[in-house]
Amino acid sequence: MAEVSLHRPYPASAVERWDYETDVAVIGFGATGACAAIEAADAGAKVMLFERNSGSGGASGLSGGEIYVGGGGGTDAQRAAGFDDSTEDFIAYLKAAGGPCVNEAKCERYGREALAHYDWLKAQGVPYRGNYLPGKHIEPMDDSTLIWSGSEAAAPFCDIARPAPRGHTIRHMGWGGGRPLVDVLEASARASGVEVVVDARALALIAEGGRICGVVVRINNQTRFVRADKGVVLATGGFVFNEEMRRKYCPETFKLGDPIGDKDDGTGILLGIGAGGEAIHMEQFFTTCPWTMPESHAHGVFVNIHGQRFINEDCYHGRVSRCAVDQPGGKVYLLLDNAHFSQPPDFARITIAGTGETWEEVEAELGMMAGTLSATMGFYNTHAREGRDPLFDKRTPILTPLDQGPFVALELDFQASYFSFFTLGGLNTSANGEVLGRDGAPVPGLFAAGRCTSGLPAWGHGYSSGLSLADATFFGRQAGKAAAGG
Secondary structure (H helix, E strand, O other): OOOOEOOEOEEHHHOOOOOEEEEEEEEOOOHHHHHHHHHHHHOOOOEEEEOOOOOOOHHHHOOOOEEEOOOOOOOHHHHHOOOOOOHHHHHHHHHHHHHHHOOHHHHHHHHHHHHHHHHHHHHHOOOOOOOEEEEEOOOOOOOOOEEEOOOOOOOOHHHOOOOOOOEEEOOOOOOOOHHHHHHHHHHHHHHOOOEEEOOEEEEEEEEEOOEEEEEEEEEOOEEEEEEEEEEEEEOOOOOOOOHHHHHHHOHHHHHOOEEOOOOOOOHHHHHHHHOOEOEEOOOOEEEEOHHHOOHHHHHOEEEOOOOOEOOOOOOOHHHHHHHHHOOHHHEEEEEEEOOOOOOOOHHHOOEEEEEEOOHHHHHHHOOOOOOOHHHHHHHHHHHHOOOOOOOOOOOOOOOOOOOOOOEEEEEEEOOOOOOEEEEOOEEOEOOOOEEEEOOOOEEEEEEEOHHHEOOOOOOHHHOOOOHHHHHHHHHHHHHHHHHHOO
């Protein structure tokens, strides 16, 4: 009997009996898998969806339920709030947020079709209140829809694309809208006739004549063989819980202590590589210590252990955090004056490292060399009074001098403080969801989307809240349609 392995497809010729037969097999029942299954079924394919847990969810179900949408003049919520968001600005921001890892074809396709995708989500039953919540927020605390969820209004992005808020959150009171979002998509998938099999762990793909034609799964301690005549869609998440893969591809994440996800062990990526797919940008990851918000803390100044600034603090909290992790010494400090300080919540694990009536006193309490941090703050305050930040281009009204003592330095330690993180690298896919090999050609019969791929949120330094769910739901749909096309 042939070996069943994540690292190479099982030969169809060695399958003695097919336990299940379908047109399209989808692996993973988060938002990505649900959207892939819905589109494949709506295209007329017989669809089976296999989930290793006992129900739907995945990392999507643990999220805030926020989807990044814009362009075309704006969504109903954007237009009602007075934002005219052009497709050109939307695409330009997506490309800038992708940085050196950008997939321009995906940005352009999503930029052109995002409004139609938003309508599709609403047609599945995803509810939106439609209102705008101004200010800087992690997620809406109420059931508001539209928020600023990235670095749109901060340099350098605001000079590349006209700013507009684009985070659209499901109507849900409080944080954690990902679970009701997945519930809506699950109901739509089941209503579309998708057959769901839970407690089913993928063990290997199956190939016939160079084409992926099925998957081996483990159900009730039994190895089962699934024939998928049209194709297999991988929707299995990233690899944040696979320490071996992290050490090989993304070792910087070991600076951090709070991985987030749901059994994101790289299974889909390994299956795809074994079938001839290419994994790209595997070193990329998202991280944030979001409890540096409330908004008043954005008026503060971040410095490294040498007392040097490294970022314009008015940008997205994930960009601030990702740039912080690049700094030496395993920690950074957030400097605030009496006018802008508020106590971080206990679960943020952010401590007060130094206080003083002057910045020189804070500098001494932190054990920094005299004339380092105090010089940084002297330079910052002098120019902030003039409404300028010549070093990092922080903008008013968030740019303001910190000169109302007493002063405080909050310590954000990468290991001890709450820095959540997840991986961004994964399989290289086309804008249609086809898994691509090292030669750029599709692997026949194999499709993928979501965090097991490198998608819209490709660069940790440019991440915006809502990009992962936008990528998962939209390109999950494309993968499902392409798979159903046979």
